[in-house]
Amino acid sequence: MKACFIGAGNMASALIGGLVAGGARPADLCAVDIDAGQRDRLAARHGVATHESPEAALAGADCVVLAVKPQQLPAVAASLAPGIGGRLVVTIAAGVRIGDLSRWLGGHRRIVRAMPNTPALIRQGISGLYAAAEVGGEDRELATRILGAVGEVLWVEHESMIDAVTAVSGSGPAYVFLCIEALEEAAIASGFPAGQARALAVSTFAGAGALAAAESEPPAVLRARVTSRGGTTERGVAALEAGGLRVAMREAVAAALRRAVELGDESGRAA
Ligand SMILES: NC(=O)c1ccc[n+]([C@@H]2O[C@H](COP(=O)([O-])OP(=O)(O)OC[C@H]3O[C@@H](n4cnc5c(N)ncnc54)[C@H](OP(=O)(O)O)[C@@H]3O)[C@@H](O)[C@H]2O)c1
Known part of the structure; x- marks a missing residue:
C-alpha cells in the first residue's frame, strides 16, 4: 500500500504513526502540507517524505487520505481533481458528504468517508467508515487498514449513519x-486537594473504561456487580438516575446529530 496524506496535521500524524508502528514502510507513505513547520515535524517524527504541493506526491500513491480541515476541502479537492486518476480517496473531514466531495473532485466516486475521534491520537480511537457504492472489497480493506492503525473500525451501511457516528463517538470524548x-469537582467538594481530585476522577474513568472494554459482559452487568443492595454505590447511582443522566446523554447525541446534518448542508453549499 502506498498512501499520500493531504494535510500533515494532528490526524495525519496519528494515522501515519499508527501505520508505521503496525509495520508500514515510511517510504510507502508521504504527506503534503502548505505549512513548512508541519512538513518538518512530520518528516522528523515518522521519517516520511513530505511535499509542498500534491503533483509529485500523487504520482506513486495508490490511495489519497484527505486530512485537511473541512473548510479547506473544496479548494484542496479541486486542486487534486486533474491528477486523481482511479485512486482510492479516504476523507476524514468532519461533515463533508461524499456527493459534495465527488463533485469537487470532478466526478470521482472511489471514495471512503471516515469519522475518527481524538483518542486516535494515542491509537485508542474508534472510526466509523462508509463507502460509496463504487468502492470494492480491496479498497474497503485498504481503508480499514489505514483507520485501523489508530483504533477500532466500524463500517456503516448508510452515509447518514456517519453523522450519527459523529454525534456518538466523534463528539463523545x-x-x-x-x-x-464533574467527578473531579465533586471530589474537590468532598475535601480532596485539586491534584488528588483529578487523579481520582481520571483514573476512575480510565480504569472503568478499560474494564468495560476487557470484559465480555455489558456495562449494565458490570455496574450491577459493584452495586450491593443497600450500599454506597446504589445510593450514588440512584442520584445520577434521578438527576437525568440518561436523558441528558440522549439529548446530547440528538443535538450533536442535528448539528452534524446542518454542517453537512453548509459544507455542501461551499462550492
Ligand atoms: N482531530 C480529530 O480528532 C478529528 C476527528 C475526526 C475528524 N477529524 C478531521 O480530520 C481533519 C484534520 O484534522 P486535524 O486536527 O489533523 O487538522 P490540522 O492539524 O489543522 O491539520 C490540517 C493540516 O492541513 C494543512 N493544509 C491546509 N490547506 C492545505 C492544502 N491546500 N494542502 C495541504 N495541506 C493543507 C493545514 O495547514 P494550515 O494550518 O496552515 O491551514 C494543517 O497543517 C479535519 O477535517 C477534521 O474534521 C479530526
Whole structure:
C-alpha cells in the first residue's frame, strides 16, 4: 500500500504513526502540507517524505487520505481533481458528504468517508467508515487498514449513519471529559486537594473504561456487580438516575446529530 496524506496535521500524524508502528514502510507513505513547520515535524517524527504541493506526491500513491480541515476541502479537492486518476480517496473531514466531495473532485466516486475521534491520537480511537457504492472489497480493506492503525473500525451501511457516528463517538470524548470534570469537582467538594481530585476522577474513568472494554459482559452487568443492595454505590447511582443522566446523554447525541446534518448542508453549499 502506498498512501499520500493531504494535510500533515494532528490526524495525519496519528494515522501515519499508527501505520508505521503496525509495520508500514515510511517510504510507502508521504504527506503534503502548505505549512513548512508541519512538513518538518512530520518528516522528523515518522521519517516520511513530505511535499509542498500534491503533483509529485500523487504520482506513486495508490490511495489519497484527505486530512485537511473541512473548510479547506473544496479548494484542496479541486486542486487534486486533474491528477486523481482511479485512486482510492479516504476523507476524514468532519461533515463533508461524499456527493459534495465527488463533485469537487470532478466526478470521482472511489471514495471512503471516515469519522475518527481524538483518542486516535494515542491509537485508542474508534472510526466509523462508509463507502460509496463504487468502492470494492480491496479498497474497503485498504481503508480499514489505514483507520485501523489508530483504533477500532466500524463500517456503516448508510452515509447518514456517519453523522450519527459523529454525534456518538466523534463528539463523545468531550462528553466523557465533561463527566470526568464533574467527578473531579465533586471530589474537590468532598475535601480532596485539586491534584488528588483529578487523579481520582481520571483514573476512575480510565480504569472503568478499560474494564468495560476487557470484559465480555455489558456495562449494565458490570455496574450491577459493584452495586450491593443497600450500599454506597446504589445510593450514588440512584442520584445520577434521578438527576437525568440518561436523558441528558440522549439529548446530547440528538443535538450533536442535528448539528452534524446542518454542517453537512453548509459544507455542501461551499462550492
Ligand atoms: N482531530 C480529530 O480528532 C478529528 C476527528 C475526526 C475528524 N477529524 C478531521 O480530520 C481533519 C484534520 O484534522 P486535524 O486536527 O489533523 O487538522 P490540522 O492539524 O489543522 O491539520 C490540517 C493540516 O492541513 C494543512 N493544509 C491546509 N490547506 C492545505 C492544502 N491546500 N494542502 C495541504 N495541506 C493543507 C493545514 O495547514 P494550515 O494550518 O496552515 O491551514 C494543517 O497543517 C479535519 O477535517 C477534521 O474534521 C479530526
